[in-house]
Amino acid sequence: MIGKIFPKSSGSFKGRIRYIFGCTKHDHEITGILTIDSNCLSPDPLPGILAGCEDDVLEMVKEFDSVEMMRRMTIDSEKAIKPVFHAMLSLRPGESLTPSQWRSAVRKYLNDLGFDETNQYVAVMHQDKDHQHVHIVANRIHLDDNFSMVKDSNERAVSMDSVSEIEDRFGLSKAPRPKDTWGVSITHAELQASLKDDELPFKHRMIAKIAGAIEATNAVDGDMFTFTRLLRKQKVFIHLTLNEEGQPKGISFEFDGKHISGRQLKRSRLTWHKLITQEGIQYDPETIHELQEEIARRDSEEQKRARIYFFEFSNRSKRLYIRFTAKQIEVFKLIEEILAIIDKIFGGGFKAKESKPVRHYIDFIPGRPLIIENELDLFEPGA
Incomplete structure (x- = not known):
């Protein structure tokens, strides 16, 4: 299972709720929609939608939006808030949960993130060809006397832990820990592709390999030669761009015939400058020719x-x-x-x-x- 939290937003819940009930265009094929759970007073909008009527959807949107209106009238504050929470839990192809199991998973997930019975939420399952995923839209405003907000500090780490426990509870296959991607977020399109291919997207696999090589290099107080050899063991090859003085000014990485620059992978850590000044990969400018020869040795492991x-x-x-x-x-x-x-x-x-x-x-x-x-x-x- 993969858990993804979408960017939170201010304003109305209308766009998110209409989206999860299939009222707007999707970037993936939907073969079935099922309302899994909700604690709203308004009725399930799905029967009306199937009959061509959105009245119940708009009623649910109004119910969500009304809480922020009450908060504004009760609390005298100009502070901007983002009450719209949207997350998705996706199973791997071939795996499935019953509606009852999904309901249990959703409630655990929300509870782990700090939501309780005073927070409105609705969960809808999409059957996307050969795999299931559930969208959760929730209100971060507690419907109580204080109208406090669900805190979102460290929520992504909490989300990973919660997903791991859900996998254990229902015997699901364990997904790669997103921490291996050094915090680089996965787009929705990449998420869908990774689920179909049963692996992390190319960019995130590259970061995981490079991160491991950096950690191993630092563990032995190694240098750029050590880093190059450790990457080569994983079939990752380095390409350098040189400046007018013949010294590296840029670095890119090759794996499985595909190239991507360190800047594109993670600008704050994997450019040439960051590798030698921040990540601790030692480099002596006098060794540039020897380093280029080492980089060119692609066949050493094969030999x-x-x-x-x-x-x-x-x-x-x-x-x-x-x-x-x-x-x-x-x-x-x-x-x-x-x-x-x-x-x-x-x-x-x-x-x-x-x-x-x-x-x-x-x-x-x-x-x-x-x-x-x-x-x-x-x-x-x-x-």
């Missing part, structure tokens, strides 16, 4: 799983040895390409066979320059 192969390429008069550090399937593909090149340059008749290690060879690692060991004259005489 750990690779083997070393020696192959002899020979015809009747010439013999050449190449050492490959790669996976077997890569080696076989490379051999075919090398044979074709050698045949074009030196004529046909070359064959390749695996050999024992030799002293003189060309060292070939995919993605790196060729290295000639022991100043080899490329071809030795054939046997």
Whole structure:
């Protein structure tokens, strides 16, 4: 389950209440609507809406709005307030709760956030293709003698804890903790996409990976080289933008073929400047060339799983040895390409066979320059 609190607002409840009852256009398909719970005196608007009449919706809106009017008449204060509270609880695809279970979940959630029986609320379930979610609209004004407001300090942390307890109560799959995204909010569209894909949105997965690498780097008092290697283990690669002096001025991150800048991810923490001045990632400007080489080493983790192969390429008069550090399937593909090149340059008749290690060879690692060991004259005489 994912819990999302939408920005609170002042003014009338009309827009939110009409939205949750399906009276306005949605950004997702709704295959069913069901009123889960309400403590309002006005009747359930849904039957009237299905019959094409919004009278009961407007009656409910009037009931919500009247509390703020009474508060203004009772309390002599010019302080602006935001009484409109709107939250959503979303299940993962394939999971569902009964109306009774949803009612219990909604009441627990509101109670955990500080709402009580003196706060008006209404909860409506939307069936969105293959997953359920419930919208909750509540009045933050207590309908009592003081017309006090439900406090919203630390509400997002409270919301996460409440959702986790609801998951435990009903045996729901545990959602990734939003704290891993360093407080970057998830848009409604991203939320819907993540539910369908059964994972956090790309931006938030990136932040979680980078945050973990920063924490691990700091734990060992590491530097930008350490940070780069830790990211590479997670298949996250760094790209630097250099200034006129050849020093980094910007940083972007690549994962699964997608690129995003540190500024776009989290401007207050993941720009190049913030990483080295605020997040404690040490960087020596004198090491820029070595750092660029380290950043370019994308294949290091793959090479750990690779083997070393020696192959002899020979015809009747010439013999050449190449050492490959790669996976077997890569080696076989490379051999075919090398044979074709050698045949074009030196004529046909070359064959390749695996050999024992030799002293003189060309060292070939995919993605790196060729290295000639022991100043080899490329071809030795054939046997």
